[in-house]
Amino acid sequence: MLNHIVLMGRLVRDPELRRTQSGVPVVSFSLAVDHDIPNKETGERGVDFIDIVAWRQTAEFVSRFFTKGRMAVVSGRLQIRNWTDNTGNKRRAAEVVADNVYFGDSKRDNDNSGSYNGNSYGGGNNAYSNRSYNDNSYAAPNGGYSAPAAPAAPTASDFAMLEEDDSELPF
Numbered sequence: 001m002l003n004h005i006v007l008m009g010r011l012v013r014d015p016e017l018r019r020t021q022s023g024v025p026v027v028s029f030s031l032a033v034d035h036d037i038p039n040k041e042t043g044e045r046g047v048d049f050i051d052i053v054a055w056r057q058t059a060e061f062v063s064r065f066f067t068k069g070r071m072a073v074v075s076g077r078l079q080i081r082n083w084t085d086n087t088g089n090k091r092r093a094a095e096v097v098a099d100n101v102y103f104g105d106s107k108r109d110n111d112n113s114g115s116y117n118g119n120s121y122g123g124g125n126n127a128y129s130n131r132s133y134n135d136n137s138y139a140a141p142n143g144g145y146s147a148p149a150a151p152a153a154p155t156a157s158d159f160a161m162l163e164e165d166d167s168e169l170p171f
Contacts, residue, residue: 003077003078004075004076004077005074005075005076005077005078005096006073006074006075007031007033007050007052007073007074007096008031008033008071008072008073008074008104009031009032009033009034009050009071009072009104010031010032010069010070010071010072011029011030011031011032011066011067011068011069011070011072012029012030012031012032012049012068013029013030013068014029014067014068015027015028015029015062015063015066015067016028016029016063017059017060017063024055024056025055025056025057025059025060025063026053026054026055026059027053027054027058027059027060027062027063028051028052028053028054029051029052029062029066030049030050030051030052031049031050031052031072031074032047032048032049033047033048033049033050034046034047035047035048050095050096051093051094051095051096052074052076052095052096052098053079053095053096053097053098054076054097054098054101055097058098058099058100058101061101062098062101065103066101070103070104070105071103071104071105072101072102072103072104073101073102073103073104074096074098074100074101074102075098075099075100075101075102076096076097076098076099076100077096077097077099078094078095078096078097079094079095079096079097080092080093080094081093081094081095
């Protein structure tokens with residue numbers, strides 16, 4: 001059996017970070033995800049609002065670096081929860097439990113948000129653009145969070161001119 005879902009959309013509201021009674025971080029947020037195919041009559045694309053839940057380090061990462069309007073790519077599994085409300089009615093809710101959360105845009109795309117600085121992840125030109133964080137990705141030996149080392153910038157000697165004849169290409 002396979003239960004895997006990947007979504008890309010914008011956060012509808014700022015993530016809410018809470019902790020369980022035992023201190024485990026959990027964050028919840030919603031993504032607005034556009035439909036791929038427009039409506040035949042109106043030509044407009046529909047939108048689904050999907051609830052997302054992330055736990056532990058992923059929860060802390062999301063609460064720290066994502067805000068309302070930010071594009072996110074979420075990879076995880078679909079979960080159906082059943083419960084009984086205060087009036088005794090049986091209820092169901094569908095939500096995605098996120099294993100990985102990726103930046104779907106760059107800092108440059110959100111420059112007017114004011115919520116990022118030059119050292120934050122998500123910058124269009126920095127080494128952390130379009131990176132993800134999951135419970136295993138960037139764990140430091142002491143249990144804290146450490147970012148990966150930035151790759152060296154390419155120099156002019158890293159590139160070479162191609163001297164090939166394109167006349168034989170079919171296009």
